Amino acid sequence: MARVQDHEFPEHLLYDIENQIWYSPLGDGTLRAGFTSWAAALMGEVLVFTPKRLGHTFEKNRWFAMVEGGKWIGAARAGFDGAVVAHNENLVDKPELLTRDAFGDGWMLIVRPIGDDWQTGLVTGAAIGPTIESWIAGGSYKDRTA
Amino acid sequence: MSARRLLIVLMNTDPRNPEELGAPFYYAAVAAAMDHPVDVLCTATAGKLMLKGVAEAINVKPGDPMTVYDWIKEAHGQGAKFWACPANLEMFGKTEADLIPECNGVMGAAAMIQDVMGDDCRVLTF
Numbered sequence: 495m496a497r498v499q500d501h502e503f504p505e506h507l508l509y510d511i512e513n514q515i516w517y518s519p520l521g522d523g524t525l526r527a528g529f530t531s532w533a534a535a536l537m538g539e540v541l542v543f544t545p546k547r548l549g550h551t552f553e554k555n556r557w558f559a560m561v562e563g564g565k566w567i568g569a570a571r572a573g574f575d576g577a578v579v580a581h582n583e584n585l586v587d588k589p590e591l592l593t594r595d596a597f598g599d600g601w602m603l604i605v606r607p608i609g610d611d612w613q614t615g616l617v618t619g620a621a622i623g624p625t626i627e628s629w630i631a632g633g634s635y636k637d638r639t640a
Numbered sequence: 641m642s643a644r645r646l647l648i649v650l651m652n653t654d655p656r657n658p659e660e661l662g663a664p665f666y667y668a669a670v671a672a673a674m675d676h677p678v679d680v681l682c683t684a685t686a687g688k689l690m691l692k693g694v695a696e697a698i699n700v701k702p703g704d705p706m707t708v709y710d711w712i713k714e715a716h717g718q719g720a721k722f723w724a725c726p727a728n729l730e731m732f733g734k735t736e737a738d739l740i741p742e743c744n745g746v747m748g749a750a751a752m753i754q755d756v757m758g759d760d761c762r763v764l765t766f
Contacts, residue, residue, distance in 0.1 A: 556675050565706055567666070567718065569673040 496623030501532040503626060504597060508616040510573030511629050513555070516597065517573065517616065520604065524579050527558075528601040529570060532626070534593045536635075539563050543589040545581040545603055552576060552605075559602045561592065570602060574612035580604035645677045645761045647752070650686035653766045655698060658708070661689070662700040664766040665711035672718035679755070680715070680722045681747050686766075687728035690743045709740070716742040723747035 496503040503509065507516040508525075514533035517525040534540075542562040552558040557569040558578060582601050585591050592600040617625045629635070648668050653660050664680070672678045682690045689695045695709035716722065724739055726746040736745060755761045 557673065560670065560674060562670070566714065567669045567673050569675075 496620075496626070498623060498626045499532065499630065501530070501535065502597075503530065503532075503622050505619050505622055507597075508613065508618045509622055509626070510571075510615070511617055511625055513571040513573060514635075515570060515573060517605075524604050524606050526601050527570075527603045527605055529561075529592060529596050531596040532630075534596040534600065537561060537563060537566070537568060537593060540589040540592045543582075543585050543592060543602070545586070546578050548578055548581065550578050551608070552578070558605065561589070572605070573616055574614075575608045576605045576612070577608065578603055579606050645679065645755070645758075646671045647755050647761055647763045648678065648680045649752070649763060649765045650680065650682045650689070651684045651765060653686040653689075655685065655688050655694060655708075658698050658700055660766070661695075661698060661708045662711060664764075665708070665715045667764060668720040669711070669715035669718045672715060672720040678715070678720040679747070680720055681725065681752055682722065683725035683728045687725055688732065690722060690724040690740060691732070691734060691738050692740050695740070712740070712742055725749070 496505055507518050509516050514530045515527055516530055517527050519525055540561050540563055544560045546552060546558045552572045552575070554574050555571050558572045559570040561568045561570065581603060585600060585602060594600060648664055650664050653664060655661065668678050668680050689708065695712055696707055698708040700706060700708060700711065712722065722743045724743055724746050726748055729735065729746065756763055
């Protein structure tokens with residue numbers, strides 16, 4: 495388990511660092527996806543969670559879910575091309591789960607990647623901690639949260 | 641992904657009624673975050689919102705420091721483009737130099753009608 499700024503990042507997951515999305519392979523070619531707890535903490539109160547419709551496709555770095563607070567809006571952007579297979583209906587009903595349990599009950603979608611190279615650019619294992627620390631130090635996320 | 645454009649026209653929104661001013665910019669921000677090209681045209685009385693200092697002085701909610709200008713900046717940051725109406729500017733005795741930096745410039749009526757009648761454009765009016 496990597497620990498960065500008081501947030502734990504399970505090392506068995508795959509991370510799209512730039513978009514702060516984690517992916518967990520489910521063994522049938524699909525992946526569970528959610529925001530990291532670090533990103534969720536930046537959001538504050540989440541009032542609405544809106545996933546892209548079932549069966550719809552998405553492209554790398556394009557939105558596949560939206561989260562809305564009272565004073566801000568944020569897009570969850572994909573780390574690869576794919577399609578939406580399932581939603582977390584519980585999160586639709588209780589968006590606060592995203593900030594309360596980002597790696598657990600606050601998961602957002604189950605997606606199916608299109609193409610075999612979907613893991614390109616994702617980070618996993620022992621590399622997670624240093625990569626995220628370096629990314630945070632770079633400060634590029636501030637462009638999205640300003 | 642659909643590249644369908646969204647044109648938001650503020651024509652009936654009156655800056656003197658702050659509670660009317662959050663929704664248009666909120667929708668613009670959401671649509672832009674969803675990767676749709678978004679243009680926001682402010683005309684008639686709402687055209688004043690594109691003038692420096694106007695939106696900055698309006699709080700959407702009493703007691704909340706967030707101003708209408710903050711929402712314009714949020715939508716702009718998400719990728720929405722803002723436009724003023726040239727006839728509207730003339731009516732108020734203003735020029736493009738009086739526009740907020742988030743405003744791209746002026747969109748004439750013909751350009752707006754052309755967009756509205758195009759197949760790839762959807763329109764929301766406020």
